[in-house]
Amino acid sequence: MRKPSSELIFERSREDRFAYSLPETEVEKQNVQDILGEKFARKKKAELPEVSELDLMRHYTELSNKNHGVDTGFYPLGSCTMKYNPKVNEKVARMSGFANAHPLQDVSTVQGSLEIVYDLQEHLKEITGMDEVTLQPAAGAHGEWTALLMIKAYHEANGDFNRTKVIVPDSAHGTNPASAKVAGFDTVTVKSNKKGLVDIEDLKRVVGDDTAAIMLTNPNTLGLFEEDILEIREIVHHAGGKLYYDGANLNAIMSKVRPGDMGFDAVHLNLHKTFTGPHGGGGPGSGPVGVVADLAPYLPKPVVVKENDVYKFDHDLPQSIGRVKPFFGNFGIYLRAYTYIRTMGPDGLKAVSETAVLNANYMLRRLQDYFDTPYTQHCKHEFVISGSRQKKLGVRTLDIAKRLLDFNFHPPTIYFPINVEECMMIEPTETESKETLDAFCDTLIQIAKEAEENPEIVLDAPHTTVIGRLDETQAARKPVLKFEFLKEEKE
Numbered sequence: 001m002r003k004p005s006s007e008l009i010f011e012r013s014r015e016d017r018f019a020y021s022l023p024e025t026e027v028e029k030q031n032v033q034d035i036l037g038e039k040f041a042r043k044k045k046a047e048l049p050e051v052s053e054l055d056l057m058r059h060y061t062e063l064s065n066k067n068h069g070v071d072t073g074f075y076p077l078g079s080c081t082m083k084y085n086p087k088v089n090e091k092v093a094r095m096s097g098f099a100n101a102h103p104l105q106d107v108s109t110v111q112g113s114l115e116i117v118y119d120l121q122e123h124l125k126e127i128t129g130m131d132e133v134t135l136q137p138a139a140g141a142h143g144e145w146t147a148l149l150m151i152k153a154y155h156e157a158n159g160d161f162n163r164t165k166v167i168v169p170d171s172a173h174g175t176n177p178a179s180a181k182v183a184g185f186d187t188v189t190v191k192s193n194k195k196g197l198v199d200i201e202d203l204k205r206v207v208g209d210d211t212a213a214i215m216l217t218n219p220n221t222l223g224l225f226e227e228d229i230l231e232i233r234e235i236v237h238h239a240g241g242k243l244y245y246d247g248a249n250l251n252a253i254m255s256k257v258r259p260g261d262m263g264f265d266a267v268h269l270n271l272h273k274t275f276t277g278p279h280g281g282g283g284p285g286s287g288p289v290g291v292v293a294d295l296a297p298y299l300p301k302p303v304v305v306k307e308n309d310v311y312k313f314d315h316d317l318p319q320s321i322g323r324v325k326p327f328f329g330n331f332g333i334y335l336r337a338y339t340y341i342r343t344m345g346p347d348g349l350k351a352v353s354e355t356a357v358l359n360a361n362y363m364l365r366r367l368q369d370y371f372d373t374p375y376t377q378h379c380k381h382e383f384v385i386s387g388s389r390q391k392k393l394g395v396r397t398l399d400i401a402k403r404l405l406d407f408n409f410h411p412p413t414i415y416f417p418i419n420v421e422e423c424m425m426i427e428p429t430e431t432e433s434k435e436t437l438d439a440f441c442d443t444l445i446q447i448a449k450e451a452e453e454n455p456e457i458v459l460d461a462p463h464t465t466v467i468g469r470l471d472e473t474q475a476a477r478k479p480v481l482k483f484e485f486l487k488e489e490k491e
């Protein structure tokens with residue numbers, strides 16, 4: 001594969017080269033200093049790249065090509081549901097009535113937009129089995145925090161001030177304990193058993209009258225269904241705690257089983273995962289929260305209600321935890337999720353989950369002879385394998401992940417969940433063809449062979465990217481995000 005160009009747009013810049021031609025304006029004819037005054041006018045020309053229109057276009061196209069996305073290649077990042085984002089969603093989100101609406105418009109002029117909000121809430125209620133839904137939270141983690149505040153408000157309204165603890169499994173996503181902490185709780189870890197599921201005996205040990213809630217995702221982050229969920233519900237409810245469902249893995253169970261029917265009291269969904277909102281790149285997400293009737297009085301306000309076929313915001317919720325997001329929330333993502341749900345229908349969503357689960361099981365079986373597989377039972381929409389066999393040969397999971405980049409595959413989630421050594425967590429999603437799944441498995445199998453026969457090629461990977469191995473700590477702590485003009489003196 002050809003290495004992409006590494007020349008920066010600033011290095012391509014040539015003085016007085018233009019990417020546009022417009023008639024000179026009145027402003028340009030004047031002296032800037034006369035308009036702005038000495039204090040605010042630039043002393044020196046702005047340091048901007050000066051390139052032709054074609055070079056400018058190539059610059060942005062190249063940037064987009066450097067960025068791996070679901071539109072450019074397979075992206076089996078476990079627990080993230082990197083499925084195809086249907087382009088019809090984009091068309092709907094760009095309809096001028098939606099795209100040009102202003103958040104401060106009178107509600108009588110945005111009835112259609114509110115209808116979408118209301119209907120989406122209704123669909124999500126049905127999908128999750130919850131009594132009420134708010135769309136306000138901007139992401140999954142934000143939804144976790146929102147729901148935990150509601151659970152806290154519920155306990156406090158009952159005069160129950162000693163429920164300070166939230167139970168999370170050792171396989172939990174990092175946002176679970178983090179949200180609990182930010183919501184003012186302490187976290188207690190419950191262990192997983194040999195089958196990768198919540199250890200019931202350990203749960204009985206940690207649960208008590210200080211338990212505010214347990215946070216679970218089902219299937220869990222190992223891709224395994226918590227088959228004892230009804231017993232878990234009994235234990236936690238009996239102790240007076242609430243069950244929180246982390247909906248990041250909902251792609252495995254749509255139209256099959258609902259968190260509400262499993263006994264959960266609150267759930268968040270990730271519209272940017274399960275419901276095809278574009279994912280990552282810093283774009284907006286959406287983490288709606290559904291709750292059972294007990295918790296409904298504490299919903300963030302305002303809520304969108306329908307009275308005599310008129311949609312409006314209801315601010316009259318005296319026990320509400322308050323607003324968690326300005327205006328409508330991330331409305332553009334609602335439109336995409338709504339379009340997706342309406343184009344799929346209940347049977348379509350069921351087929352999504354069944355295919356996602358089938359794809360994951362197919363890959364697990366193809367890979368299990370070449371990698372250690374800590375859990376061999378049927379998985380749901382994702383599964384974990386371990387690179388510990390390769391580690392004995394000096395090739396770590398990180399090296400395998402880097403080597404995958406040479407084949408235009410995004411690596412799976414690695415070193416998570418933390419209870420599996422040298423973990424790789426693979427989520428193929430339902431939208432990939434068998435050929436793609438096979439190509440990825442073939443590549444992983446090839447890398448396993450390379451680890452035995454030619455480990456250097458794995459250890460030195462990636463070979464085809466602009467930059468090879470980063471110092472990941474430095475890259476996270478001291479990212480270089482802007483061009484430095486070394487030669488010129490700074491003002």
Ligand SMILES: *Cc1c(COP(=O)(O)O)cnc(C)c1O
Pocket residue numbers: 079080139140141142173175176217221246248249270285287
């Ligand atoms: C992605 C994820 C979250 C957090 O969701 P965001 O939308 O990224 O904030 C929480 N739990 C699990 C299991 C996840 O995979």
